[in-house]
Amino acid sequence: MSVTQINSSPIPLYLQIADTFRDRIRRGVWKSGDCIPTLEKLAADFQVARVTVRQAIQLLTAEGTLAPQRGRGTFVTARQRPLLPIKMVSTLEELGDLYRSTVPELLTIDTYHRLPTIGPGQGKLATGYTYMKRIHSHDGEPYCVISIYLESNIFESNSDAFRTRPVIPLLLDDYRDSISEAHQVMTIELCDPESARLLRIAPSSPVARVHRVITNADGMVVYFAEVIYRGDAVCLEINLKGSGPVGAPKLL
Amino acid sequence: MSVTQINSSPIPLYLQIADTFRDRIRRGVWKSGDCIPTLEKLAADFQVARVTVRQAIQLLTAEGTLAPQRGRGTFVTARQRPLLPIKMVSTLEELGDLYRSTVPELLTIDTYHRLPTIGPGQGKLATGYTYMKRIHSHDGEPYCVISIYLESNIFESNSDAFRTRPVIPLLLDDYRDSISEAHQVMTIELCDPESARLLRIAPSSPVARVHRVITNADGMVVYFAEVIYRGDAVCLEINLKGSGPVGAPKLL
DNA sequence: AAGTGGTCTAGACCACTTT
DNA sequence: AAGTGGTCTAGACCACTTT
Numbered sequence: 126m127s128v129t130q131i132n133s134s135p136i137p138l139y140l141q142i143a144d145t146f147r148d149r150i151r152r153g154v155w156k157s158g159d160c161i162p163t164l165e166k167l168a169a170d171f172q173v174a175r176v177t178v179r180q181a182i183q184l185l186t187a188e189g190t191l192a193p194q195r196g197r198g199t200f201v202t203a204r205q206r207p208l209l210p211i212k213m214v215s216t217l218e219e220l221g222d223l224y225r226s227t228v229p230e231l232l233t234i235d236t237y238h239r240l241p242t243i244g245p246g247q248g249k250l251a252t253g254y255t256y257m258k259r260i261h262s263h264d265g266e267p268y269c270v271i272s273i274y275l276e277s278n279i280f281e282s283n284s285d286a287f288r289t290r291p292v293i294p295l296l297l298d299d300y301r302d303s304i305s306e307a308h309q310v311m312t313i314e315l316c317d318p319e320s321a322r323l324l325r326i327a328p329s330s331p332v333a334r335v336h337r338v339i340t341n342a343d344g345m346v347v348y349f350a351e352v353i354y355r356g357d358a359v360c361l362e363i364n365l366k367g368s369g370p371v372g373a374p375k376l377l
Numbered sequence: 378m379s380v381t382q383i384n385s386s387p388i389p390l391y392l393q394i395a396d397t398f399r400d401r402i403r404r405g406v407w408k409s410g411d412c413i414p415t416l417e418k419l420a421a422d423f424q425v426a427r428v429t430v431r432q433a434i435q436l437l438t439a440e441g442t443l444a445p446q447r448g449r450g451t452f453v454t455a456r457q458r459p460l461l462p463i464k465m466v467s468t469l470e471e472l473g474d475l476y477r478s479t480v481p482e483l484l485t486i487d488t489y490h491r492l493p494t495i496g497p498g499q500g501k502l503a504t505g506y507t508y509m510k511r512i513h514s515h516d517g518e519p520y521c522v523i524s525i526y527l528e529s530n531i532f533e534s535n536s537d538a539f540r541t542r543p544v545i546p547l548l549l550d551d552y553r554d555s556i557s558e559a560h561q562v563m564t565i566e567l568c569d570p571e572s573a574r575l576l577r578i579a580p581s582s583p584v585a586r587v588h589r590v591i592t593n594a595d596g597m598v599v600y601f602a603e604v605i606y607r608g609d610a611v612c613l614e615i616n617l618k619g620s621g622p623v624g625a626p627k628l629l
Numbered sequence: 630a631a632g633t634g635g636t637c638t639a640g641a642c643c644a645c646t647t648t
Numbered sequence: 649a650a651g652t653g654g655t656c657t658a659g660a661c662c663a664c665t666t667t
Contacts, residue, residue: 306619313608331583356565367558
């Protein structure tokens with residue numbers, strides 16, 4: 126690795142170094158997944174203090190390009206915007222059709238007696254729920270994390286299927302007529318560290334958080350889900366007038 | 378200011394100090410807009426190196442809580458989530474009604490011969506556009522920045538009004554029948570520094586970016602706008618089934 | 630000129646992982 | 649035991665703003 130000459134410039138050293146790193150990654154000198162040289166080596170290469178190299182690395186870490194691991198090394202994440210094309214829907218039926226072909230990856234399953242995050246006036250609560258946390262992927266690239274709370278009796282009525290397949294289509298198959306309300310609310314937030322790890326995105330990337338609530342004729346919540354989408358996987362098209370590419374606003 | 382004792386803990390000093398700062402701001406010891414003590418003073422108070430205090434301040438700066446200004450001091454921004462309630466709409470008429478009561482703040486106005494960011498297949502381009510960059514506020518709190526490109530002849534037909542009032546209602550008043558298509562696409566991104574400054578949010582907060590295109594009967598783009606909303610000002614409600622609080626997905 | 634934040638150094642010591 | 653990133657120090661010098 127040749128020594129890069131950087132000196133006597135009004136731009137701070139650590140910014141120049143960060144730029145050099147960005148360039149190396151862009152040009153493929155450092156490839157995705159690679160372990161970059163150690164702090165000591167880089168400090169020697171650039172002839173700066175170790176802490177100055179770290180400052181540059183910290184910047185790229187915040188940007189999601191590098192991921193230092195204590196004791197192991199610093200790795201290139203370099204996700205160059207896969208720009209996942211995501212189908213979006215606006216009715217429960219469309220949502221069901223969309224999910225029919227999805228194979229979720231189960232992370233956690235547990236039994237709860239309360240819904241932890243439900244707001245007021247959303248519906249009455251059942252006595253027990255089965256909790257599942259899952260990841261949905263597209264081309265091996267995770268695009269959302271779902272935390273599902275499904276009313277326990279419903280879950281038990283077909284537990285094998287509910288465990289391995291998307292919930293919405295199953296719910297529509299067996300309980301369509303008992304569903305009276307279904308709606309979801311989307312907000313925009315910064316990703317929490319845990320979800321960032323699961324979605325393999327930078328620690329504080331923007332995400333869309335969707336709360337989905339389904340109630341039965343008695344006004345009881347039979348399904349509650351919190352979905353966290355990668356911000357770059359969400360694109361919402363709204364037709365205000367005329368015949369756009371889609372007839373109505375749609376959200377996955 | 379009493380010396381805060383912090384020592385012999387597995388938690389890094391700068392994180393402890395950052396927590397202390399958060400606490401002081403939350404409790405009102407340091408109020409919004411206040412200038413906090415200098416790095417020297419804080420370093421002496423906490424009996425740590427100046428650079429360690431700076432590390433804590435950097436953390437809170439990234440969170441949007443503190444704003445250091447070189448040569449002046451470090452100030453508390455402390456926006457405690459005003460949670461702006463934003464009305465949302467899904468037709469051009471509703472959008473017009475919503476904007477009728479808005480008084481935008483004009484930042485820039487200029488004349489262009491090209492639309493800089495329009496995608497392919499969105500429509501034919503006119504020969505000239507008038508560009509305006511504006512801020513919309515609610516209770517004195519800015520919630521979005523709009524960059525508008527309005528076809529020059531339309532602008533000139535009523536330039537005083539277009540200069541000072543929202544464009545959509547004026548467009549509906551005078552050109553309703555000539556509008557054939559209007560649609561918008563929302564994506565989720567991190568805020569650029571310039572917009573962050575205008576919206577008074579942290580440098581890389583999550584935002585919703587909306588592209589809005591209006592074309593006339595000839596398929597010519599007469600209006601193009603890019604709107605950047607504060608992420609925490611956007612909330613999208615979608616009714617999948619039943620009679621929710623709103624009948625259809627709506628977006629401001 | 631004085632005050633304040635921003636950058637940088639050289640080195641020490643620690644926490645964690647791999648050999 | 650060796651290697652690697654994380655924290656911290658004490659001090660120097662700089663850039664920018666206010667007095």
